[in-house]
Amino acid sequence: MSDIEDGPADTVEEVTGTGIPVRGNDIDTDQIIPARFMKVVTFDGLGEYAFFDQRFDDEDEEKDHPFNEDRYQGANVLVVNSNFGCGSSREHAPQALMRWGIDAIVGESFAEIFAGNCLALGIPTLTADHESINALQQWVDDHPEEELHVDVVRETIEYGSNELDATVDKAQHKALVEGVWDTTALMEANAAATRDVAESLPYVESESLPRAETDD
Amino acid sequence: MSEGTLYDKVWDEHTVTTLPTGQTQLFVGLHLIHEVTSPQAFGMLQERDLDVAYPELTHATVDHIVPTGDRSRPFENDAAERMMEELEENVRDAGIEFDDPTTGNQGIVHVIGPEQGITTPGKTIVCGDSHTATHGAFGAVAFGIGTSQIRDVLATQCIAMEKQKVRRIEVEGELGPGVEAKDVILEIIRRLGTDGGVGHVYEYGGEAIESLGMEGRMSICNMSIEGGARAGYVNPDETTYEWLAETDAYADDPEKFERHKEYWESIRSDDDAEYDDVVTIDASELEPVVTWGTTPGQGIGITDPIPDPEEMESGDADVARRAQDHMRVEPGETMAGYDIDVAFLGSCTNARLPDLRAAANVVEGREVDDDVRAFVVPGSQRVKAAAEAEGLDEVFKEAGFDWRDAGCSMCLGMNDDQLQGDEACASSSNRNFIGRQGSKDGRTVLMNPRMVAAAAITGEVTDVRDLKGVTLA
Numbered sequence: 259m260s261d262i263e264d265g266p267a268d269t270v271e272e273v274t275g276t277g278i279p280v281r282g283n284d285i286d287t288d289q290i291i292p293a294r295f296m297k298v299v300t301f302d303g304l305g306e307y308a309f310f311d312q313r314f315d316d317e318d319e320e321k322d323h324p325f326n327e328d329r330y331q332g333a334n335v336l337v338v339n340s341n342f343g344c345g346s347s348r349e350h351a352p353q354a355l356m357r358w359g360i361d362a363i364v365g366e367s368f369a370e371i372f373a374g375n376c377l378a379l380g381i382p383t384l385t386a387d388h389e390s391i392n393a394l395q396q397w398v399d400d401h402p403e404e405e406l407h408v409d410v411v412r413e414t415i416e417y418g419s420n421e422l423d424a425t426v427d428k429a430q431h432k433a434l435v436e437g438v439w440d441t442t443a444l445m446e447a448n449a450a451a452t453r454d455v456a457e458s459l460p461y462v463e464s465e466s467l468p469r470a471e472t473d474d
Numbered sequence: 475m476s477e478g479t480l481y482d483k484v485w486d487e488h489t490v491t492t493l494p495t496g497q498t499q500l501f502v503g504l505h506l507i508h509e510v511t512s513p514q515a516f517g518m519l520q521e522r523d524l525d526v527a528y529p530e531l532t533h534a535t536v537d538h539i540v541p542t543g544d545r546s547r548p549f550e551n552d553a554a555e556r557m558m559e560e561l562e563e564n565v566r567d568a569g570i571e572f573d574d575p576t577t578g579n580q581g582i583v584h585v586i587g588p589e590q591g592i593t594t595p596g597k598t599i600v601c602g603d604s605h606t607a608t609h610g611a612f613g614a615v616a617f618g619i620g621t622s623q624i625r626d627v628l629a630t631q632c633i634a635m636e637k638q639k640v641r642r643i644e645v646e647g648e649l650g651p652g653v654e655a656k657d658v659i660l661e662i663i664r665r666l667g668t669d670g671g672v673g674h675v676y677e678y679g680g681e682a683i684e685s686l687g688m689e690g691r692m693s694i695c696n697m698s699i700e701g702g703a704r705a706g707y708v709n710p711d712e713t714t715y716e717w718l719a720e721t722d723a724y725a726d727d728p729e730k731f732e733r734h735k736e737y738w739e740s741i742r743s744d745d746d747a748e749y750d751d752v753v754t755i756d757a758s759e760l761e762p763v764v765t766w767g768t769t770p771g772q773g774i775g776i777t778d779p780i781p782d783p784e785e786m787e788s789g790d791a792d793v794a795r796r797a798q799d800h801m802r803v804e805p806g807e808t809m810a811g812y813d814i815d816v817a818f819l820g821s822c823t824n825a826r827l828p829d830l831r832a833a834a835n836v837v838e839g840r841e842v843d844d845d846v847r848a849f850v851v852p853g854s855q856r857v858k859a860a861a862e863a864e865g866l867d868e869v870f871k872e873a874g875f876d877w878r879d880a881g882c883s884m885c886l887g888m889n890d891d892q893l894q895g896d897e898a899c900a901s902s903s904n905r906n907f908i909g910r911q912g913s914k915d916g917r918t919v920l921m922n923p924r925m926v927a928a929a930a931i932t933g934e935v936t937d938v939r940d941l942k943g944v945t946l947a
Contacts, residue, residue: 282796283789284668284769288907292914293886297539297553299513299560301621311914340789341669344702344769345907346886347604347618348511370672370704371604371618374635378622388789429636433495441634442522442626445499449527451490452632455501456528459487460737461594462503466530 269437270380273362273408275334277398277417278324280309285338286345287372291354304350305357325358329402337395338365340388343372352376362408364415364424366391377430377439382410384424394422410434476640478747480596480709481675484615487741488598490632497634503597504614505532505627506583507570509539509561510888511602515624516564526568528631533592534565534572537582538888542851542878545575554889568628581854581880584608584822588692589856591721595710595738600627605822605904607698610707611691612714613738615675617705638704639750641674645682647758651946652939654832655690656824656902656922658682660763660773662694662755663701668771671703674750677743678708682757688717689826696823697904700770709742764809764935765906765920767797772906773920776937779806800908801917809935812919814900816893817842817930818911819875819923820851821885821903829902829923830861834869836927836944842874843933849876851883851891875930887912900929 295307313323320326336355342365343351352375355363363376364384373383386394397417398406406417410431415422426434433439445452456462476482490499505528512534519526526532539554549555565572573579573586580586584605587593595613600606602624609616623633645658663670676698683691691708698706708714715735718724724731761775772794774780782805783794798804803812819825819833830852842848850870852858858880861867867877884891885903892912893899899911899918906918919935924946928938938944 283793286769286905286907288886288905288910292909293538293888294912296510296888297551297557299557300517301514311909341672341702344668345604345699345905347602347606347620349514349602349620349622352620367669367672369669369702371620371699375620375622378620427636429495429497433497436494438494441493441495441497441623442524442629444493444495445490445626445630445632445634446524448491448499448632449630452499452501452527452630455488455490456631459501459503461597461734462531466528468527 270382270434271411273335274405275361276332276402276404277335277337277406278330278333279337279395279398280324281339281395283340284344285342287343287348287351288345290351291348296348296350301350301353304354308354308358334359334361335406335408336360336363337391337398338363339391340366342368344369347371349375352379352381356381377433380439382426382434384408384426386422386424390422476748476750478744479640479677479749480613480707480741480743481615481640483741484596484598485637493634497636499632500598500635502600502627502631502633503531504592504599506587506601507532507534508583509536509557511621512624513557513560514621515628518625519628524629526628529569531631532570534561534570535580535583535586536561536574538882540881541889542881542883542891545879578855582822582882585826585853585857588612589854591718591723594718594734595714596741600633604699605696607706608692608696608822610695610705611688613707613710615705615707618699639674640677642677642679642749642752644680644752644754645757646680646754647682647756649682649757649760652762652924653760654922655686655693657760657763659694659697660920661760663697663771664773666701668700668769669702671698671701674703676703676706678706683708684711687828688713689828693823697770700904710738762922762925762937766801766803766809767794768800768906768908770904770906770920772797774809776810777808779808781805810937812935813898814846814929814934815897816899817846817848817926818884818899818901818903819926820883822853823904824902824923825851825853827857827860830866833923833927834866836924836938836941837873837931838869840873840931842930846930846933848874848930849878851878852880854880884911886910900926900935902926
């Protein structure tokens with residue numbers, strides 16, 4: 259997993275695997291990863307805390323939650339409803355999901371910062387309408403052992419004998435399909451142009467510019 | 475497509491190039507960092523053997539985990555101490571200015587930027603914190619980012635992003651007595667929904683916004699993300715310039731002030747600017763707003779009945795049913811009279827000097843209800859010092875409030891300030907998500923600072939306009 263965050267970006271053209279539905283609108287990042295698990299200086303080990311308060315009671319006994327169910331262990335395609343990931347900017351949220359095993363998320367809609375954080379980790383976030391998502395969640399419910407195929411290139415999700423038309427944001431599509439989602443590398447290449455913009459801004463004082471001339 | 479708005483102009487000024495993804499590479503004028511979301515980004519930088527490109531344009535503080543009681547080092551909580559040390563090491567190595575608690579300038583990241591004058595109009599500002607939109611109150615284009623993007627900004631001083639639509643939110647008329655900026659933004663979120671702003675930047679304007687001081691404007695921009703909008707702003711005007719003229723950055727440098735002001739004036743939205751859409755709200759219709767549920771969009775006027783899920787669309791109805799079950803409220807009731815165990819006056823939304831003044835005016839000569847634990851967490855060390863200079867700390871303490879040091883505190887319960895069990899909290903913060911204040915069974919009722927003070931006194935959600943002897947202007 260570390261190669262995902264550290265190395266040069268690869269293409270993410272498709273994700274194949276079994277699904278896991280988490281139902282409900284407005285599932286916020288405090289639910290995905292409660293703040294008390296963020297007192298860490300790395301993202302290692304966050305997977306076990308995904309949806310922690312939804313999964314465990316005060317005595318650490320398991321509650322009803324898809325992430326606890328045996329039939330969904332090993333799933334890598336998460337299917338959610340609308341405004342998933344709303345709330346804080348914490349990248350700990352997609353990091354926790356990724357480290358639990360999620361490689362792609364399909365839903366009605368996503369909060370913007372959350373979707374951006376997913377992209378930075380190479381996790382596609384595909385959207386489809388309410389009825390289609392409900393049907394997909396039901397199918398996953400009924401067929402937890404069957405694989406679905408998330409095709410980022412064609413923007414479709416194949417499951418059973420069905421093919422669902424989904425949407426991938428344009429920039430996300432290009433970034434994942436062409437393997438250009440390592441934005442640090444992309445932007446570092448434009449260091450000289452960056453400096454030009456900095457110098458043109460009336461509020462950036464010359465002493466705030468990098469001391470050495472940057473290479474382009 | 476919008477044209478001629480502040481957002482369009484600032485976007486153009488900061489555009490470096492178009493990336494292969496089709497995204498814009500946007501220059502970042504100010505990068506604010508804190509201890510929770512930055513350590514992993516510095517780690518990623520080290521793994522790639524990259525340096526911080528523009529350390530002078532990055533500014534650090536500690537707010538999320540810092541204790542608000544005993545702050546002697548090492549912190550009692552080992553994890554908090556470790557995060558603090560990590561930040562200290564990172565900023566030292568990179569040469570980044572750091573307002574730690576020994577400087578007297580520490581505070582919530584969205585309070586200290588404005589008070590030091592580093593938050594200015596027409597600047598692009600990012601921070602690994604979703605409430606970064608707060609800085610939009612000054613006409614900055616400010617938004618929250620994730621940790622991988624913090625890495626991007628540290629390494630390149632840029633961010634990759636797609637341009638968004640601009641929605642003008644026109645708040646006409648005057649706010650009634652006891653109705654505050656917080657009530658305006660809660661009403662906006664209620665009307666437009668928690669995801670209504672996705673893909674949009676909000677431009678707040680109109681008489682009710684323009685007549686607000688900078689602190690009120692910050693409260694409004696602060697909660698843009700609660701309505702799904704990553705950024706929100708108010709065009710700069712004389713109120714903005716008066717604030718800035720007195721800050722560290724400009725007080726001793728009138729020449730710089732005038733020079734920068736030219737730019738600030740130039741990026742204001744044009745009179746004939748085009749917006750992707752416009753929403754109008756009548757300020758005079760509003761009353762103090764409180765939340766009844768577990769999203770910031772689930773708000774109502776203090777005299778209004780809690781809505782019935784049966785009358786909502788299916789998705790909203792499910793969310794509302796779960797929320798009402800968690801909060802233990804029934805449709806048809808009002809929130810007035812809802813029992814409160816904790817009163818929290820703090821957060822980047824409402825912990826600035828005028829917020830504390832307004833709340834102090836409510837509690838003066840009164841006592842906190844016996845069953846309520848109440849505490850004030852000023853937004854910054856400077857806010858705290860200014861409040862103490864006015865004697866506000868004495869007012870709060872005499873009434874039975876705890877008077878704490880600056881930090882995020884119980885807004886998100888990352889330090890020791892947390893709800894216990896199923897406690898209900900009258901809170902001046904920004905999120906009522908389940909578990910947000912540190913206990914998964916805790917119940918949060920969002921409201922303005924005067925309303926928090928009133929709830930602390932009576933032990934229940936109370937219409938502050940009904941309390942005698944309170945100045946509501």
